[in-house]
Amino acid sequence: MNMDKAQKQIIDINMEENRRSEIRKIFDRTPMYNLSALEIDGRKIRVSKNHWVIDFASCNYLGLDLDPEMDDDVSSNIKKWGVHPSWCRLVASPEIYDELERKLAELIGTETTLILPTVTLISIGVIPALMGKSGVMFLDKSAHETMYEAGKIARDSGAELESYKQDDFATLEDLLIKHKNNPRKLIIVDGVYSMTGDYADLPKLVELAKKYDAMVYVDDAHGFGVVGEKPDERNPQGYKGNGVVKYYGMSYDNIIYVGGCSKAYSSLAAFIGCTNEMKKFLEAFATPYDLSGPCPTASLATMLKGLEINEKRGDEYREKLWKLTERAIDGIRKLGFTVINKTGFPIVSVVIGDTDKLIDTANILYEKGILVTVAPFPMVKRGEECHRITLTSANTEQEVDQLIGAFAEIKKYLEK
């Protein structure tokens, strides 16, 4: 099909003016993007007639996507509710939502929760709703791009968007002082950072928030289901997977917590942990609640079942996850690579530091049967181009050893 002139102009000009063109250009140079998964077997994926890759790009951290216990509950709920309740939530919600919202609130320890389909939708609905026409946002520069997008929407209505470097609390405090008379202040951070596995320093952030009457918006898309309360030697990221606020043993004062279910819980859903008053406010003010569609029934059912499995076996899965992650980090570090990971969280970024080498090494990984997330600029800063490995409890030690073996091949290539 020929491209019409209008389409061609739009694509060409955007390719010139937007740094995302660097991602588009990579599509033609590596098989590691836009793969079709033809078959899966545990964490192995068949991607062509005879080529299988081991999946180190999945964020199904607890392996619930493969759990045989999921099936029955999904079909019984679909029988009961149909595949998709197509009301926006303002109009009606199947009662399974009430049960889920109650159970999520119990798990994370908030008064209530409010479920919407994705963390992205929550951010673009909730952040502008909180900021109104003149609030001020303090955005951590390392926070997820989707919150920056949400911040820009809020800015379009008149709110101000300030930014500061991750953990630069002196700058953050200066900004809070600058805006001290603004009654709507929101500090915006990742709970667990998506490229480094760092944890937001919530004790420090909340201390500042309390001092200047601000709120901290915590996007815990990765942390929920993985990190949790009372960390100790056996489970250094804590128990129950009830999120980064519980990991620090903190209350939810001055916090608006957002948990994602599309990672650890393998379900298209996300939720806000908040007070009853905030929930009612968001039901009226956040557009994804009153103008957009709800989660598919299957996702609600897998979420509910996931919570049950989490109660029974979650800590066992998490213990396995820490061990696999440690094995991967140690093995790759021993080869001499710079591995970004100071927390032990199952996001392990191996720095390659140059786009051409990144692509060449991605191709080696692919040949050696390994799938990772290839992260060029602008996904990361220039010089920090990396392969992001994510581990799940459904991976095996043998698979991790194969991953390390593939990096040994990369090492040889880089030393040539």
Ligand SMILES: Cc1ncc(COP(=O)(O)O)c(C=O)c1O
């Ligand atoms: C920190 C963070 N926030 C938000 C998202 C988007 O989550 P969702 O798919 O639920 O919109 C991601 C996805 O990778 C993420 O890493």
